[in-house]
Amino acid sequence: MTDSAGSEAASVLGRLVAALGERVDTDLAHLDAARADKSGHAADGLPLAIVRARDVGDVQETLRIAHATGTPVVTRGAGTGLAGGANAGDGEIVLSVRGMDRILEVRPDDLIAVVEPGILNADLNRALAAEGLWWAPDPASREISTVGGNIATGAGGLLCAKYGVVRDAVLGVDLVLSDGRLLRLGHRSVKGVTGLDLTSLVIGSEGTLGVVVGATLKLRRLVPGSPRTLTASFPDVRSAAAGAAAVTASGVQPAIMELMDAACLRAVHRLLALPSPRDGVAQLTVQTDGPAATAEAAAIAATLTEAGGTVRLARDEAEAELLLRIRRSMHPAMETLGTTLIEDVSVPRSALPAMFDEIARIERAYDLVIPTVCHAGDGNLHPNFVFTGDDVPDRVWQAADELFRAALRLGGTLTGEHGIGVLKRRWLADELGDDQWELQRQIARVFDPAGILNPGKVFAP
Amino acid sequence: MTDSAGSEAASVLGRLVAALGERVDTDLAHLDAARADKSGHAADGLPLAIVRARDVGDVQETLRIAHATGTPVVTRGAGTGLAGGANAGDGEIVLSVRGMDRILEVRPDDLIAVVEPGILNADLNRALAAEGLWWAPDPASREISTVGGNIATGAGGLLCAKYGVVRDAVLGVDLVLSDGRLLRLGHRSVKGVTGLDLTSLVIGSEGTLGVVVGATLKLRRLVPGSPRTLTASFPDVRSAAAGAAAVTASGVQPAIMELMDAACLRAVHRLLALPSPRDGVAQLTVQTDGPAATAEAAAIAATLTEAGGTVRLARDEAEAELLLRIRRSMHPAMETLGTTLIEDVSVPRSALPAMFDEIARIERAYDLVIPTVCHAGDGNLHPNFVFTGDDVPDRVWQAADELFRAALRLGGTLTGEHGIGVLKRRWLADELGDDQWELQRQIARVFDPAGILNPGKVFAP
Known part of the structure; x- marks a missing residue:
């Protein structure tokens, strides 16, 4: 920060404190925490202050000051994003709406x-x-x-x-x-x-x-009745993906259908001290709900057996809970492997087997293991790039680049549910095309002519 | 049209014909038909030409010429709109995509x-x-x-x-x-x-x-199984609306739940030569579908009986068809009454009885009969203002104005499904507020900086 930038920052801070008093938080540890989200990525520099808004008036007042002084504003909730979209950097105002929770x-x-x-x-x-x-x-x-x-x-x-x-x-x-x-x-x-x-x-x-x-x-x-839960193990991830596609094609709609590949399953079994699965084995976890839950679970079990899966249908809630726990332990299990970059591509459901082929190809080409969990019911995959250290190595970004291009080739998208934030902005125009990218940027400018809202996110070059 | 406007128009037409040949239609009867939609409203003047596009290239070529010459373009499908949104007037190019139907x-x-x-x-x-x-x-x-x-x-x-x-x-x-x-x-x-x-x-x-x-x-x-159909008659429209609200509140979700007020029901019965219903009687038509259709129909029948309705549950498809025919004959029945302005307000479902009270009040205040059919399952009402002659009388617009304001007061909207077009543009800012109206207009300008796409529709002052 230069001296004149420093004195401008002091002036903005002064106006915030004058208007919002104790809602302005400049605790250094808090400012540092606001630089990062759950992606692990952190913004450069330290934000100016956190405004902990309690009501709409606080938000309006903060924006009036930011607008008058041309100060960037990063809105933040719980900071659990996975694309760096709420990370605040040098000189930015963090506008926390976490306290507005009524x-x-x-x-x-x-x-x-x-x-x-x-x-x-x-x-x-x-x-x-x-x-x-x-x-x-x-x-x-x-x-x-x-x-x-x-x-x-x-x-x-x-x-x-x-x-x-x-x-x-x-x-x-x-x-x-x-x-x-x-x-x-x-x-x-x-x-x-x-x-x-x-x-x-x-x-x-x-x-x-x-x-x-x-x-x-x-x-x-609330959906009436008890859900039914089952798992199906397959000898490899491609056949598990084909099994999921067969369920979708059968017309029976599960509430949940999750796929874990072999690397995920092995890591979770190790974490939970369960017997190690055979090499290559991948697993689907399926839940049905509503008045037809039992009939639908039986129909799905038959489809998955036909597709070569070994099906286990939970007899009671305790067993269902055990089966679901394996899926829910995915993120803690990844943390035992190293630092992870959680990716988020989405493809048409019929393209799932092909997308797993692409992931296997990228693993071989870059000598990486990419444990992948997938919302197989809707075609949204979360490949986890595992590495050591805090910073994503170039090789991992190159592999991620290939992953994104493969998803686009298969008719899919860069991000199914995590967003662009800072981590994917360099690929945004690849999916949108330059004309649409520019149109979107202009629309954002209609809302925010001065460009003070989350600058550098989504549309930044 | 002035002479110079005339020669400009001739030049635009020349360019269209040169580029698109026989896809350019200047038949006077066709041009005249493109001035109106199913609302009955017609634009002033005659459009320049109809381009009957056969593929994306035709659409692009038409827009390139329109853009180069600053000529307004009105896109048109089948012309069945109810707000005048696809009506083309003096000197405008009608871009018909009706032929692109693959x-x-x-x-x-x-x-x-x-x-x-x-x-x-x-x-x-x-x-x-x-x-x-x-x-x-x-x-x-x-x-x-x-x-x-x-x-x-x-x-x-x-x-x-x-x-x-x-x-x-x-x-x-x-x-x-x-x-x-x-x-x-x-x-x-x-x-x-x-x-x-x-x-x-x-x-x-x-x-x-x-x-x-x-x-x-x-x-x-496709939803498996056969749907079940029932009607419930109520002594007045308010109790019918309360019955519909009770169904929604009960948690059972019908596929269809339509409400016809007494004036509608009477007109339809007359058209179909059915016995005349008692004065004031309003009717709900309900259909359930899916695996639980029979149980849901029984539950809804019980709720509606409890709410004071006289329920008739169709025993077979023939009877169901007869019950549905009454609802489907609504528009032909209205046409027997005179010219109609079909309105389209939508309110939160719990506000339906209050909205019917407002309609009754407006009927009395303006000495009008406003037969109203309502998608009661979602709170969308179609009050029909009936009058004689081709033009909507001022008194009817004044009554419609009160109708829109009542819907907004009850937390509703000007239009549930028909759109703004030309017929509701003067009320648009009442619902959006001036700031949002202006923001929306600016967003439209990002897409269409020259303002050649459907000018005078939606945002025109």
């Missing part, structure tokens, strides 16, 4: 809830369950990630093929623009086509268009 | 189809049914409206509460910009969050952002 309204008769952005997904769902309701988006991070963060990234999860993604579950958002003005986007009714759908545009926009300070969520009633 | 790809294993915009919704669904698939959006116009038109308006229909609206059923669109460049928006995978969601932005944008020349649709498998 449920403002629940309407069982209209199946909607109005919430603040900082509430944790799981806390919301615990409150809704008491009324027999739920909000369907279920990212694996749901115990630690906020609804606002889920909206900012357009989060997915395990249940998406049957119950949809965040975009399907939000009717409206309240958005503070970069100059502090508050807009109410969307509606409270099931249908509504008044003007352009800015609600959908904000979902997945990763803090570049405005600050989400409230959301009207579309709820579902 | 199904390019159907993938049962990925549950997607890729289609051209001009295919009729019902033709698509007949082709998909042969493979056990369907595209869920089912506007009442499905036999005569195109998929491209459904996308342009963000159409709804009868099944939306259970199976979603167009926005939930489109993964990507191919869009030709106003200068002729082609963009491919969206993706083919279930999940995808790469950059801003321009696909959703295009859905419902009514021809103001670009020309949709292709769409990747999210399909469903």
Whole structure:
């Protein structure tokens, strides 16, 4: 920081403190923590301050000061992102909405809830369950990630093929623009086509268009009955992927269908002190729910057996819990292997076997092991690049580059549910094309003409 | 038209004919027909020509000429809109994509189809049914409206509460910009969050952002089993609305739940030569589907009986067809009453009884009869303002103004599924607020800097 930049920063900080008092946090450890998210990537330099907003007025006031002084603002919830989208660097204001965590309204008769952005997904769902309701988006991070963060990234999860993604579950958002003005986007009714759908545009926009300070969520009633759970082991990952594709093609819709490749399965079994699986063995974990859960589980078991799988159908909830625990232990198991870069490509479901072939090819070409877990019901893969040390080695980025290009070739996308953030911005134009990339950047500029909202994220060259 | 405007028009027409030959239609009767849609409203003046595009290249060529000459372009499918959004006036080029009606790809294993915009919704669904698939959006116009038109308006229909609206059923669109460049928006995978969601932005944008020349649709498998159908008669419309709200609150999800008020029911019974219903009697028509159809129909019958309804459960398909025919005869029955302005407000489902109170109040205040049919499962009402002559009388617009304001007060929207077009543009800012209205207009300008796409629609002051 130069001297004049330093005195400007002091002036911005002075205005924030004058306006927002103790909501301005300059604790060095807190500032340092705001540089990183769960991707492990950290921004350069130290942010100026964290504003811990308690209400919409705090957000508006922060943005007015940022706008007047041309200071970048990074909106942050729980900091559980995986693409660096909420990482704040040198001289930036961190605008934390984590403290805005109230449920403002629940309407069982209209199946909607109005919430603040900082509430944790799981806390919301615990409150809704008491009324027999739920909000369907279920990212694996749901115990630690906020609804606002889920909206900012357009989060997915395990249940998406049957119950949809965040975009399907939000009717409206309240958005503070970069100059502090508050807009109410969307509606409270099931249908509504008044003007352009800015609600959908904000979902997945990763803090570049405005600050989400409230959301009207579309709820579902809790699914009646008990779910049924089964696993199917296959001799190799390709046949497991083919098994998953056969389930999709059969027309029976599981609630959850997860695939773990051999490297994942081995690491998890080691972590949980279970007997080591045979070499190469991959596993599907399937759950059905609703009134036809038992019949659907039986039909899926038959399809997977026919496809060469060895099926184990949980007889009771305890056994189901054990089977699910293997899938849920994936991330802790990866941490035992080294530092991981968790990737997030998505392909049409029929392309899953081909995508696993590509991953195997990249493993050989780069002499890497890439343990991969996959939401096989919707074609979203999370290949984990494992390495030692804090920084992603060039070789891993080269391998990731090949992974992204393979996904695009197969009709897929760079990111199914984690977003672009900083880690994927250099590939964004590869998927969008230069014309669309430029159009998107111009749209972001309409919302934020001065470019103070999350600069360097998503669209940065 | 002035002389110089006339010679400019001749020059544009010359360029179109030189480039597109016999695809340029200047038949006066055809030009006249392109001035109006099913709303009855017609644009002033006569369009310059109709370009009957056969492929993407035709669309691009037309837009290049329009862009070079600053000529307005009105994209048109089957012309079945109800808000005047595809009506073409003086000197405008009508770009018809009705002839681009091919199904390019159907993938049962990925549950997607890729289609051209001009295919009729019902033709698509007949082709998909042969493979056990369907595209869920089912506007009442499905036999005569195109998929491209459904996308342009963000159409709804009868099944939306259970199976979603167009926005939930489109993964990507191919869009030709106003200068002729082609963009491919969206993706083919279930999940995808790469950059801003321009696909959703295009859905419902009514021809103001670009020309949709292709769409990747999210399909469903045909619902197994036979649906069950029932009607419930209530002594007045308010109790029928309360009955519908009780069904929603009970947690059982009908596929269809339609409400006809007394004036509708009387007109339909007269048209079909059925015994006249008692004064004031309103009726719900409900259909359940899927594996639990019979149990759900019984549960709904119990709820509606409890709510004071007289329930008739169809014993077989013939009787079900008879019950549904009453609802389907709504539009022909309205045509027997006079000219109608079909309105389209939507409110949260719990507000339905209050909205019917407002309609009754407006009927009394303006000495009008406003027969109203309602998608009660999702809170979308179609009040029909009946009058004589071709032009909507001022008194009817004043009553409609009160209707829109009442819907907004109840937390609803101006339009659930028909769009803004020209008929509702003067109310758009009332719902969006001035700041959002201006922001939306600026976003449209990013797509179409010269303002040649459907000028005067949606955002015109």
